[in-house]
Amino acid sequence: MHTKENSCCCSFEDCKLTTEWLLSRTRHRPKIAVVCGSGLGLLADSVSNKQIIHYEDIPNFPVSTVPGHEGCLVFGQIKGESCVFMQGRFHLYEGYSLCKVTFPVRIFKLMGVETIIVTNASGGLCQDFKVGDIMVIKDHINLPGFAGQHPLCGPNDERFGIRFPCMSDAYSKDLRKLVLDITAELGYSNFVREGVYCMVSGPNFETIAEARMLHILGSDSVGMSTVPEVTVAKHCGLRVLGLSLITNKVSLDYSREEKVNHEEVLHISKMRAEMLQNMLMTFIARSHQVETINNNNCIFSNTV
Numbered sequence: 001m002h003t004k005e006n007s008c009c010c011s012f013e014d015c016k017l018t019t020e021w022l023l024s025r026t027r028h029r030p031k032i033a034v035v036c037g038s039g040l041g042l043l044a045d046s047v048s049n050k051q052i053i054h055y056e057d058i059p060n061f062p063v064s065t066v067p068g069h070e071g072c073l074v075f076g077q078i079k080g081e082s083c084v085f086m087q088g089r090f091h092l093y094e095g096y097s098l099c100k101v102t103f104p105v106r107i108f109k110l111m112g113v114e115t116i117i118v119t120n121a122s123g124g125l126c127q128d129f130k131v132g133d134i135m136v137i138k139d140h141i142n143l144p145g146f147a148g149q150h151p152l153c154g155p156n157d158e159r160f161g162i163r164f165p166c167m168s169d170a171y172s173k174d175l176r177k178l179v180l181d182i183t184a185e186l187g188y189s190n191f192v193r194e195g196v197y198c199m200v201s202g203p204n205f206e207t208i209a210e211a212r213m214l215h216i217l218g219s220d221s222v223g224m225s226t227v228p229e230v231t232v233a234k235h236c237g238l239r240v241l242g243l244s245l246i247t248n249k250v251s252l253d254y255s256r257e258e259k260v261n262h263e264e265v266l267h268i269s270k271m272r273a274e275m276l277q278n279m280l281m282t283f284i285a286r287s288h289q290v291e292t293i294n295n296n297n298c299i300f301s302n303t304v
């Protein structure tokens with residue numbers, strides 16, 4: 001029987017059960033995982049030798065409830081590199097605990113993944129950003145974490161990672177450099193930026209006063225995901241690349257009339273997915289150029 005309720009399912013044994021289930025159903029052994037943000041499921045289109053497994057069939061996995069998040073794992077290869085795409089992620093505002101939201105990250109680690117690429121749609125706070133820009137995430141602000149909504153709260157299992165992980169280097173400098181080199185080669189530099197992503201819980205978009213506050217705090221973009229996944233990935237020693245598509249400009253000005261909505265977010269994501277896909281394909285093909293350092297605190301690596 002698969003449990004689909006929102007009980008905590010993140011014990012090492014639960015993760016092991018799900019991992020063993022997946023390993024017994026696929027011959028793919030991915031080294032790279034990609035989390036597709038809102039409307040970005042198309043990123044998995046270029047995968048060859050595809051095998052699709054629906055979340056609802058996977059023991060302990062949550063299911064997607066948000067439009068633009070399909071709800072399946074896509075295993076396969078990109079330019080000979082074995083990868084898995086999460087077409088659809090989980091959010092705190094859906095009612096899932098952060099332990100459920102980040103569950104797939106630990107499964108990827110147990111399956112042997114070394115690098116995770118986390119993508120999202122976000123609102124631009126930096127006044128220089130334009131709709132359609134792609135922001136390479138260099139750092140984040142974990143706003144829900146400040147209020148105790150943190151995926152690592154609770155007993156720490158040392159098999160995943162240490163109690164007090166360092167987050168000052170959560171986004172690999174080497175991977176950021178590689179992706180920036182690739183964007184220059186592709187001629188994309190005029191719409192690729194670097195910046196700080198701030199997570200809010202959602203589900204409402206920000207008030208103008210909130211947006212002004214986030215901007216003053218040093219956030220270049222704001223969204224409702226990514227930070228829990230990145231935190232858990234760093235905790236268990238995965239290398240992280242974060243890419244944020246700016247789908248709307250967040251209003252800091254009471255005189256502006258535009259109003260953001262989810263349909264617009266999905267529309268812009270779909271329009272830009274091809275560019276992001278080109279970046280990702282080249283990045284995945286060349287990611288082995290960046291040496292794998294086990295920056296981890298985690299002692300299990302492939303013990304399943």
Ligand SMILES: O=P(O)(O)O[C@@H]1C[C@H](O)[C@@H](CO)O1
Nearest residue numbers: 037038120121224225262265
């Ligand atoms: O999953 P992501 O972070 O890409 O989704 C963003 C944030 C909300 O879920 C939604 C708002 O339109 O898009």
